[in-house]
Amino acid sequence: MTEISPNREQETLIEHTDGIYLVDAGAGTGKTFTVTHRYANILEKPDIEPEDVLLATFTRNAAAEMADRIARQSPYDPVQLQDAPISTFHGYCYQLLRRYGHEIPAEIGIDDQIPQSLELIEDGIREGELFNTFITRFEDRHPEYEHLFAALNDPSTLRSLIAELAAKGVIPERDGWYRDTGTPLFGDREAFMDLVERENQPNEGANGPTQSDARSSVSGWDATEYVPDAPTADEIVGYPQLHTEPVEQAFDEDREDLLAFVHDVYFEYLEYALERNYLTQGLMLAMAFVMLCEDAAVRERVRHQYVMVDEFQDTNELQFKLTLLLAGENNICVVGDWKQSIYGFQYTTVENIQNFEERISRYKAELNRDETRVQYAVDEVETIPLKKNYRSTESILSLATETLTTPATNSESLNAEEIESEITPLEATSRVDNSNIQAVTNEDELELLLDRIQHVVGNEDYSVEVRDEPASTAEMSVEEQAAAERERLGAPSYSDIAVFTRTRSFARDFLEKADEYGIPIAYEGGVELFDTDQAKLLLAWLRICESNDQRGWATVLEEAGYTLSHAREILEAEQYPDAMVTFRDSLRECETIGGFARIVFDEYGYDGAYANGLLGELTGMHETTLATRGEAITYIEEHLEAGSTIEIDSSPGEDSVTLQTIHSAKGLEYPIVFCANMNRRAFPHYGRPSSGTIQYREPIGLRQRSIYSEASGRPYVHKHWPYDLLTGCLPSKYDEERRLFYVAVTRAKRHLFLTAGDSPSPFFTELPLEPIELEPSVDTETEYREDEVPFSITPPERTKPRRMSVHDIMDDSVYEEVTEGRGTEFGDALHEFAEEYARGNDPSPSNDDQERVATLLDTLDGKFKPEVTAILPLDLDPQVTLVGIIDLLVIAPDRIQIIDYKTDLSRHAEAEYRKQISVYYHVAAEQYPDRTISISVFYTADNERVEVSPLTLEDLQEMTTSAIEREAIFPEEVQEVSLE
Numbered sequence: 006m007t008e009i010s011p012n013r014e015q016e017t018l019i020e021h022t023d024g025i026y027l028v029d030a031g032a033g034t035g036k037t038f039t040v041t042h043r044y045a046n047i048l049e050k051p052d053i054e055p056e057d058v059l060l061a062t063f064t065r066n067a068a069a070e071m072a073d074r075i076a077r078q079s080p081y082d083p084v085q086l087q088d089a090p091i092s093t094f095h096g097y098c099y100q101l102l103r104r105y106g107h108e109i110p111a112e113i114g115i116d117d118q119i120p121q122s123l124e125l126i127e128d129g130i131r132e133g134e135l136f137n138t139f140i141t142r143f144e145d146r147h148p149e150y151e152h153l154f155a156a157l158n159d160p161s162t163l164r165s166l167i168a169e170l171a172a173k174g175v176i177p178e179r180d181g182w183y184r185d186t187g188t189p190l191f192g193d194r195e196a197f198m199d200l201v202e203r204e205n206q207p208n209e210g211a212n213g214p215t216q217s218d219a220r221s222s223v224s225g226w227d228a229t230e231y232v233p234d235a236p237t238a239d240e241i242v243g244y245p246q247l248h249t250e251p252v253e254q255a256f257d258e259d260r261e262d263l264l265a266f267v268h269d270v271y272f273e274y275l276e277y278a279l280e281r282n283y284l285t286q287g288l289m290l291a292m293a294f295v296m297l298c299e300d301a302a303v304r305e306r307v308r309h310q311y312v313m314v315d316e317f318q319d320t321n322e323l324q325f326k327l328t329l330l331l332a333g334e335n336n337i338c339v340v341g342d343w344k345q346s347i348y349g350f351q352y353t354t355v356e357n358i359q360n361f362e363e364r365i366s367r368y369k370a371e372l373n374r375d376e377t378r379v380q381y382a383v384d385e386v387e388t389i390p391l392k393k394n395y396r397s398t399e400s401i402l403s404l405a406t407e408t409l410t411t412p413a414t415n416s417e418s419l420n421a422e423e424i425e426s427e428i429t430p431l432e433a434t435s436r437v438d439n440s441n442i443q444a445v446t447n448e449d450e451l452e453l454l455l456d457r458i459q460h461v462v463g464n465e466d467y468s469v470e471v472r473d474e475p476a477s478t479a480e481m482s483v484e485e486q487a488a489a490e491r492e493r494l495g496a497p498s499y500s501d502i503a504v505f506t507r508t509r510s511f512a513r514d515f516l517e518k519a520d521e522y523g524i525p526i527a528y529e530g531g532v533e534l535f536d537t538d539q540a541k542l543l544l545a546w547l548r549i550c551e552s553n554d555q556r557g558w559a560t561v562l563e564e565a566g567y568t569l570s571h572a573r574e575i576l577e578a579e580q581y582p583d584a585m586v587t588f589r590d591s592l593r594e595c596e597t598i599g600g601f602a603r604i605v606f607d608e609y610g611y612d613g614a615y616a617n618g619l620l621g622e623l624t625g626m627h628e629t630t631l632a633t634r635g636e637a638i639t640y641i642e643e644h645l646e647a648g649s650t651i652e653i654d655s656s657p658g659e660d661s662v663t664l665q666t667i668h669s670a671k672g673l674e675y676p677i678v679f680c681a682n683m684n685r686r687a688f689p690h691y692g693r694p695s696s697g698t699i700q701y702r703e704p705i706g707l708r709q710r711s712i713y714s715e716a717s718g719r720p721y722v723h724k725h726w727p728y729d730l731l732t733g734c735l736p737s738k739y740d741e742e743r744r745l746f747y748v749a750v751t752r753a754k755r756h757l758f759l760t761a762g763d764s765p766s767p768f769f770t771e772l773p774l775e776p777i778e779l780e781p782s783v784d785t786e787t788e789y790r791e792d793e794v795p796f797s798i799t800p801p802e803r804t805k806p807r808r809m810s811v812h813d814i815m816d817d818s819v820y821e822e823v824t825e826g827r828g829t830e831f832g833d834a835l836h837e838f839a840e841e842y843a844r845g846n847d848p849s850p851s852n853d854d855q856e857r858v859a860t861l862l863d864t865l866d867g868k869f870k871p872e873v874t875a876i877l878p879l880d881l882d883p884q885v886t887l888v889g890i891i892d893l894l895v896i897a898p899d900r901i902q903i904i905d906y907k908t909d910l911s912r913h914a915e916a917e918y919r920k921q922i923s924v925y926y927h928v929a930a931e932q933y934p935d936r937t938i939s940i941s942v943f944y945t946a947d948n949e950r951v952e953v954s955p956l957t958l959e960d961l962q963e964m965t966t967s968a969i970e971r972e973a974i975f976p977e978e979v980q981e982v983s984l985e
Contacts, residue, residue: 156711521785871892
């Protein structure tokens, strides 16, 4: 290949080294090439040495790659650049703090020093253990905060709150907040009320104004959930808007105790960590910031003549301020792309790059408030867009732009024009646009994926670049370049394909399904190894051998196929199967954890990457194989609770499909990309609300979700009404999910597939693509390997259990003569709205049926649990388990209500629906034996709720037997036997 020459925009950035530059570096535009050439160009200036140029990167790998490229483009070799400041913010500031920060703790009132031997803790499990020890001691020392601890569901969540505040630059000192950095904790009342005014504007419906988004979010207000003096629904909810007086009252609530509590926890944890000679990444950056603010001599010594920051969209507020303090002159260059900001869960802030000019001026003023720390001007910022895309075809780039304006829910409204005005259009340099872009769906999405992969491999219709020659040169005409590009194309192999998924759980399922057919898949990225079946089974046997723990017995009995009722009988009598007892006794003789695990895995036929990964983790946890069973139990439990991810080797060879989460794929590229699992609640991922009782939210500041009170005459932890009202006024935000979608699409060079199951999300349905329903047909590429479980401890005289959907026992013929209907899309949209409404989110009804659902839910008392999986084992031979989804479970102290939504325009299927919800009745009756159970169908078309009398278990068994005989159904083996 010929030497690549920079394009015009790249050349501008490389040559213009003095001044402040904001570089809008779109996907595939040669950002790393440009940054490293610019660095090398700066080194060619007279009297400039590597230590004069700071290059901050997002990851250590990126820093190493940058240094390697610079060495190839400059007179300096890798050894000479070894000590150059090409590093992550964390790595660089850690070195500065250890070298110059010995006396800095005194600046915030801590009587301690930072030694050279300071340890930087990056292991979340270990830091969690240290924090839990600290918070237990803190609680004992501070009885004045007893009422706040009483409301905390999990005090360990305060650790995440501290990390978030540190990222924002909120830093405590003994008697308050360092340099008034605690101001954001109070919230921004003016900004919030402006937001409320916008969210409280009535929406426009077909017949006039409808309720505002703010009102919709709290329309189910129930004052009985709060302290006795909480405002009533009438005081809050008007029509079509909220009354704003309670909102203002909520914002102005007395938070003096809460703010003092968070300050003291934060400050004393910092003291605690320094006493033990460690800091976390967030606390370390906070102390480095204090050092650079307070020690002018150090600041002068460590400043750099040139500062460049890569991936600036992934920085936080504190890192932005550190950038200004580390720059000696206004030679600052930040490079990034707001469209690829996807790490909000790590407390990064996309506004750093979106509002760069406003923030650099504001942060300079803050830093210079009492002393001139930033001496250079920041009012002239030049923006350089990198627009030429060297990766994808024009078709791929066009679809990528669409992802940024695609609604995440059916009710979300976006200002597409405003979003598009912020997008710098990318220009494809490819001369041959042969892209196949398809959206395909089938209820068995795993097999669909494998079917499409087999369809693509070796297929010239999906040709990709398979050779480097003939190269395209600048001297060629456009036609000649296109001809050369076509000559480089050929049929793809497995290694040309990448499958991306939003969640690791789907990746695990897909990897196992591919293994069944012998299709080579290489998983790249961390796996939640301790949440796999192998880990849970190993944990069960460890518990059994350690203490005869019934949780362990329940797991192995379930694995062996025992029904729920049979397993309970065994557990109550403690009369375990002889084969299991014998196996337990043999395991107890095992002297090492590694040997213990290997015996368990061999017995159950586990010999893949997950089993091997677990063996490696367990044998290495104390750098010895002599850890005790108790230590192994604690180790697995801690990693399971923390959701720890472990790198595993699952590659079957060089020619294999790459499987990754989208987050781990950022920065990479592949000829063919599959975006998989584009289903509701999977992608976009609606996320789980933080479990922390105390939370920081912009612009409402620091708030608590629940509160301890004795106002009702007895001690009780209530939901906190100001929090619910304030957060209800905040708009739902899915911008980061859209950016994640954009990142996934822009990894593709040539071809792109979007796949979904039977419940596609708006990201799948709202793009300008016509979905194709395909029936998969997967060929086995090696001899089919059915997992053999040689463990002979199954229930006596039973074959393998069978699993059926509740719909399998219903008679579909009742629908054949129905001529009027509103389609599955209408029903899916209603169920999605109902789920979001029941979860307390803020969906706006889009039709009368949804309005009726909202009205119904507003009248119900109890805890809502929408979309609950119901699993009912039936005592048949072979055993059959019926599985279905309860639309809404309403739990009250004395009764349970089960409600199923139907959008039918008639009652033609009422008898069949009775079968369905009778299954749910018997599951609930076993779970809640002391409560009254009612089941009903809510017909949304005519706003009528019909109570149903349940069928008996005997009736359901007879219907199931008939369905099996009639349809010759062969369902899958049961894997779960409980109400989830």
